[in-house]
Amino acid sequence: MSNQLKKTLGLSAALSTVVGMVIGSGVFFKPQAIYTATNGAPGLGIIAWIVGGIITITAGLTAAEVSAAIPRTGGMMVYIEEIYGQKLGFLTGWMQTVLFFPGTIAALAVIFAQQVAELLGYLPSDMMIVLPVAIGIILFIALLNTVGSSLGGTIQTIATIGKLVPLILIIIFGFIKGNGNPILDPMVGQGKTVAGTLGQVLIATLFAYDGWINVGAIAGEMKNPGKDLPRAIVGGLSVVMAVYIVINIAYLWVAPASELASATAPAALVAQRIFGPVGGKLITIGILISVFGALNGYLLTGPRVPYTLAKQGTLPGSKTFAKLNKGNVPANAIWLLAVLASLYALSGQFNLLTDLTVFTIWVFYVFTFVGVMKLRKDKPQLNRPYKVPLYPIIPLIAITGGLIVIVNQLITATMIALGGIIITLIGIPVYAVTSKNSK
Template sequence: MSNELKKTLGLGTALSTVIGLVIGSGVFFKPQAIYTITNGAPGLGIIAWILGGFITIMAGLTAAEVSAAIPRTGGMMVYIEEIYGKKLGFLTGWMQTVLFFPGTTAALAVIFAQQCAELFGYTATNMTIVLPIALGVIILLALLNNIGSSFGGAIQNIATIGKLVPLILIIIFGFIKGKSGGSTFTPIVGQGVSASTALGHVLIATLFAYDGWINVGAIAGEMKNPGKDLPTAIVGGLSAVMAVYIIINLAYLRVASASELALVTSPATLVATRLFGDVGGKIITIGILISVFGTLNGYLLTGPRIPYTLAKQKIIPGSDALSKVNAGGSPTNATWLVAILACIYALSGQFNLLTDLTVFMVWVFYVLTFIGVMKLRKDNPNLDRPYKVPLYPIIPLVAIIGGLFVIVNQLLTATVIALGGIIITLIGLPVYNYMSKKNDN
C-alpha cells in the first residue's frame, strides 16, 4: 500500500474548500459576540467586518506567494520550516495539530450541536443534549473523510452549495422586507464602551469568521496544479466571502437592531424567523447547520495533513502510525488524532472561548508567514514564484501590521486565553528536542 497522497484535487475543490472553511459559523453566530462587545451599537461591528475582510485579503494576497512557491503538503508549517528552519516549522505544525485544528473543529461541533438542540426545542445550554451531538458529528465526519480525500472533497463541494441558500435568502428578503433607514453605522459603540479597546475584540470575532483561508495550502500536495490554482482559490474565495459578509450583516440590521442581535445565540435564525415565520426560520436553520457541517468537514479534510506531514518527517510521537495512508488515499490515523483531540476540546462546550484561543495563536504564525514572504525574497531571490504579491512591499506590511494589532490587543485584554495558547504551543519544544535526539540515535 502506498503511503503517498494522490494528486486528485482541482481548482473547484480548492476554491470550495476556501469558501467552505471560511463561510461556516462565524457569519451566522459571531454578530452576537460583536454586538455584545459594542453594547448593542452597530457601527463598530460593521467597521470590523470591513476591516477584518481587508486585513484578510491583504493576508491572502501575501501568503499566496509562499503557498504557490512551496506547494507541498503541510501548508503553513512547510512554509515556515523552509523560511525559518525545522524547529519553528515543527512548532507551527504542533500548534495546528494539538490546538488550532482540533480546537476549531470542537468549536464548530459545539455550535452545530447547540443549533440542533434549539431546532428540536431544547436550550443551547443543555449539555446532556449538546455534548453527545457535538461528539457524534466529529466522529461521523472523521469516518466519512477516511473513505478518501476525493470523497471528502465531494462533501465539501455539496456543502458549499448548500450553505449559499440561507445566505442568499436572508440577503434578498432582508433588503426587500426589512425596514428602510435602519441604523447601520451609528452609534459606533454603546454607552460605556471605548471604541479603541473594543476594536481589538470585535476584530478577533470577525477574523474568526474570515479564518480558514490559509488551510487550503495544507492540501497543496494533493492538487493537480497548485502553482496556478492555489493563489486563485485563496484570493478569489476571500473576495467573494468579504462581499457576502458585509452585505448579509447589513441585511441583518434591516430586520433586527444590533441590541437585539446581541441577545441571541444565533442572530441569523432570529432574522430568518422574522422574515419567513417559524417554519421558514427552521428551514433556514437547517441550511445554517449544513453550512457548519461543511466547515467542519473542511477542517477534518485539511487538518490531518499536518500531523501526517510531521509523521513523514519522523518528528512527532507515533510517526509510524500517523504516516499511514489508507486505500482511499486518506491519512487515516492522523484524521483520528485530530478528531479525538477535537472531542476532548468539545467537552468544554464553549464556542467563543475556543475560537478566541485558536484565532490568537494562529495569527502569531500568520504574521511569521507574512514576514517570511519578505525574508524569502531576500534569502532566495531565484526561487520559482508562479505568483508574486502585488504592490510589494506595501501589501505584506499592511498584513503584518494588522496581524500585530490583533496579537498585541489579545495579549493585553485577554491575557489568560492568550497565555493558554502560548503554553500549549510551547509544549512542542521539548517534544521536538526529544524526537530529534531519538532520530539521531
C-alpha cells in the same frame, strides 16, 4: 521535475475555489460575539467586517507568494520550516495538531449541537443535549473520513449549496421584510471605546474569514498564477467581504444589534423573523448543513499535518500516526484530531474556542508574512511564479493587521492568549525528545 500538478485552473475556477474555501460558519454565528463586544452597538461591527476583509486580502496576497515559491504538501508548516528552520516548522505543525484543528473542529461541533438543541425545542445552553451531540458529530464525521476520501467531495458540494441558500434568502428577504434599524450609529455602546473593542471584534470577523491560507495551495494548478492568482484572491475575497457586509446589514435591518448580541445564532433569529417558525427552521437546517460541511473540511484536511509530522518522526507515536489504512487515508491521525476535538468540546464554548484558535494561528500567519520578506532577502534567485503586488506595502499591511489582533488579544483576553502560547510552547521539549529519536 516529476509529479507536477496539472495546470488546469483558470480565473473563474480559482475565484470559486477561493469563495468556497472561506465562507463557512462564522457569518451565521459571529455577529453575536461582535455585538456583545460592542455592547449592543452596530457601527464598529460593520467596520470590523470591512477591516477584517482588507487584512485578509493583504494576508492572502502575501502568503500566496510563499505558496507559489514552495509548492510542497504540508501548507504553512512547510513554508515556515523552509524559511526559519525545522524547529519552528515543527512548532507550527504541533500548534495546528494539538490546538488549531481540534479547537476549530470542537467550536464548530459545539455551535452545531447548540443549533440542533434549539431545533428540537431545548435551550442551546442545555449541556445534557449539547455535549453528546457535539462529541457524536465529531466522531461520526471522523468515521466517515476513515472510510475513504471519496465521500468528501460529495459532502462538500451539498454543504456549499447548504450555506449559499440561507445567505441568499436572508439577504433578499431581509431587505424586503425588515423594518430598518441603525447600521453605523452608535459605533460602540455605553462604557466601551473603539480602540479597546476593535481587536475583540476583529478576532471574531477573522474567524469568519479564515480559510484564506489554503488559497495559495491552488497556485501549482493554475495556468497563469502570476497574473490570475492575485486576481482570484482579490476578486474572491472581495466577493466574500461584500457578502459578509451585505448580510450583516440585512441582519441589522431585521433585528437591532442589541438583540443580535443575545442570540446564539443571529442568522436563525433573523430567519425566523422573516419566514416565521417553519421557514426559520428550514433556514436553520441549511445552516446546519453548512456547519457539517465545514466540520468535514477540517477533518478531511487537518489530519495531513500530524500525518506529515509523523512521517518525519517528530510526533510522539509517529509509527502509529504515519500509517495509512485500507482506504489509503491516515485513519490514526484522523482519530487523534477527533479525540482532541472531543476534549475541547467539553468546554461547550464556541466563542472561547474560536478566540483561542484565531489568536494562535495568527501568530504563525505573521511569521509567514515576515517570511516573504526574509525569503526575498535570503533567496533572491528562488523561482517565484507569483510575486505579491505593491511590495513591500501589502506585506506590511498584513503584518500590521496581524500584530494589532495579537497585541489586543494579549491585553484584553490575556488568559486565552497565554493558554494558546503555553500549549504551543509545550512543543519545544517534545521536539527536543522526538528529533533525537528520529535521528
